Amino acid sequence: MPTWFKVVVLIVWVAVGHQTLSAEVESIRKLPTLWALDAHAQKRRIDGPLYEFVQRVQEHVPLDQAPVVSMFAADGYTYLKVSSYLYPTTIRHLDPAHLSSQDLPIGGYFLVYFPSRLVDTTSEVLTRDWNAVAAKLPPMREVYRASNMGIYQVAVSQ
């Protein structure tokens, strides 16, 4: 195949998938922010209502040491990450439309989410009424009591 033909096909191929490539560029652009937020979050111990909530989760889920809650933002969502020595896990915000098809809770999860937007709403996450969320915990407690697996993946919702 002549080189000019290859170049033309490459250009067409990229044009067809241009959305992905522009998203790749955008992702690369946001990488330093991701890394900085993650590094910052690793060192940060969130307190207040959210930490109390995590404490309540911990009542039901055996952890080998106190969890460290970290937070970082990406892709329009706020991610919360609860880490303990043995089981780091992620508390995530998911697209509500996606969740609606999953009809929570699923299996051993107690899946909840909150419609927040990046770090701008960190204060909202930290100050919200987590008691309402915690009220939904019993199903998970039952699951974990029964399984005694120590597996806890909890997504937080409203």
Added chain:
Amino acid sequence: MTIVLSTVFALGTIGAAGAVVVLTLTGVTRMPSFRGALPWALAFIFGMGVISLQMFFYALFALPMNRLSIALPWWVALAGMGWTWRRRHFLREHQRPPSAPPHTAMSAFLAGIVAVQVGYCLVFATSRPVVSWDGWAIWFLKAKAFFASSGLPTAHFFASVDPHPDYPLLTPLTVAWHYLCLGVADEQIAKILFPLTFLALLMLFYSLLREETGSPHAWFFTALLALTPFAVFHAGGVIGLGAAGDYVGYADLTLATYFFGATASMYRYLLVRDPRWLLVSFLCLGMGAWTKNEGLPYAIWGSVTLMIAAKHRRIGVAGLGVVALFIVPWGGFKMSAGFANDILTQSQRPDFGKGIERLSTILAWGWRSAMQSGMHGLIWPLFVISAALNWRNVARSPLAPCVLLVGVQLGIYGMVYFITPRDLEWHLATSIDRVLLHLSPIALWIAGVNVYQLSVRIRGIGQGSRIEEAIPAERIGETSA
């Protein structure tokens, strides 16, 4: 630093286990076409298969599951084989295949595109936690369960916690192996397996196309695969497209890699009749069935095709044994535990009165995903058009069985949609792109072969039918050998 060293050890052991398989396959001798990136890629994908199977057996028989008990056998075997290989390699040095032609500037440019895409996936995938739904809720959850249990999880886990207990274990147990090496279930770093699988797929793709068409042509089509959006979504993910932009943690790209390995190896076997390609194909078929349920029909049809076409019957039977090794223990375990597939158990006899309506919906979704969405680049239009133009070669071996396998698998996917107990639109929306991804690398590879054969034919007509000039020297040598 510990994370890095543990990850290197985990990946190194996967490579060592795969290298043992590759060296066993080649009879610890030099195989003309097993050169360059190919043995490395095969070592990685075979390593994932055998390590995960080993862990399953350990879990099944309650053997101690730790770094030493899993890694030691492979490293010892590799050391022994390495010693043998060095001696034979020395003796056979004179049989070195002809050196590859120098790379052109265009090839270097295309290789650069591949490198950038893989580099992006490696960096981005490991820069944020698992965000894909199935990755988080199915595959990584299973991995965590095996890791937390240091063996087989409790019956309760499979009955109540695991949303899909019938899904095979190659991906979860490979991730669990990484967790074992790390000592913690660090999902973020464990995501590295997925861009590395993408790299292995691209290396396989390039190597097996190069055998057929030569290096410049192979780089061109490999670059196209590296630029295919949906593959990147599964290997690295992107920001900005929401949940639709990040599928890292799904097992679909891994399955696509095994499907591709099985089919392209089948092509090589039918072309050069080297029985080692037959075994590579059987291994990939078995590991595909061990990756996802969709791999099971492909393994069955692929095995039937290989047995019909195989001239090495005894090796073919051994290959069937290899496939069975990956299917039977897990199948037996599933049956004894009563794990059932939700689609198969809940599906009802299709209402053929509504059949036309369902069929048109399925075809419309398939058309949109394959032809219009851009998710698969231009793979499927290129596949169809090039196959139509190259119909003389497509209609006969070795291309025909490969095209037939793709067609049969597409038919099986269509049948699943036809009988699905779920809402059809929802089922299609959540899976049609992924099931096409399983076959996209094969479709692009066949398109690459078609385009090459067509260009040789056109050039041959124009230059007095000197077709053999355009065929790589090493291929002629291997074919005649």
